[in-house]
Amino acid sequence: MLHQDIFEELMSEQEINDTVDKIAAQINRDYAGKSVIVVGVLKGSIMFLADLLRKLTIDDCQLDFVAASSYSSGSVSSGKVKITKDITCNPIGRDILLVEDILDTGNTLSYIKDHLMKMGAASVRICTLFDKPARRKQPVAADYTGKTIDDLFIVGYGLDYSEHYRNLPYVGVLKSEIYS
Ligand code: IMP
Numbered sequence: 110m111l112h113q114d115i116f117e118e119l120m121s122e123q124e125i126n127d128t129v130d131k132i133a134a135q136i137n138r139d140y141a142g143k144s145v146i147v148v149g150v151l152k153g154s155i156m157f158l159a160d161l162l163r164k165l166t167i168d169d170c171q172l173d174f175v176a177a178s179s180y181s182s183g184s185v186s187s188g189k190v191k192i193t194k195d196i197t198c199n200p201i202g203r204d205i206l207l208v209e210d211i212l213d214t215g216n217t218l219s220y221i222k223d224h225l226m227k228m229g230a231a232s233v234r235i236c237t238l239f240d241k242p243a244r245r246k247q248p249v250a251a252d253y254t255g256k257t258i259d260d261l262f263i264v265g266y267g268l269d270y271s272e273h274y275r276n277l278p279y280v281g282v283l284k285s286e287i288y289s
Pocket residue numbers: 153179186209210211212213214215216217218261262263264268269270
């Protein structure tokens with residue numbers, strides 16, 4: 110199938126670049142003179158994380174990763190979260206910036222944030238490229254948001270549908286015929 114039969118563009122490469130610039134400026138202002146561990150949530154955050162990281166001017170900036178599984182298949186998530194890969198840095202007393210592709214029900218990020226706070230982090234802030242507040246089930250909010258969107262299923266720039274389309278350099282809305 111042709112790409113235009115599968116999805117419609119939601120955020121172009123240029124818009125992604127401008128959005129990452131905007132978020133990086135906010136983070137650089139808030140964390141100036143501080144030290145931070147940037148924790149990417151695998152796998153969806155990788156492109157956003159890579160673009161964001163090179164725009165961060167914070168002197169003391171470390172990188173780590175966490176992976177969580179929400180027992181989902183395709184576009185349906187069960188809500189039960191488990192950590193499948195934990196961070197390796199010592200989080201005790203540290204300021205952590207969680208970087209995620211999309212905040213949807215909030216199950217994943219509220220679970221990871223709670224987990225890092227229980228491990229002794231001094232603070233955990235959330236940075237997400239996309240936010241779908243309409244589907245929120247947990248009382249979690251992002252500190253940095255690229256774009257708030259309606260209840261759409263999007264792919265590309267790291268975001269997947271059953272592990273596909275992560276490689277697209279832009280973000281598209283997956284047509285419902287593909288997953289319904
Ligand atoms: P939450 O736990 O429901 O907030 O969902 C978080 C995860 O679900 C995200 O990290 C994504 O991996 C996935 N997800 C939610 N919405 C979308 C979407 O529109 N496209 C692709 N993945 C999504």
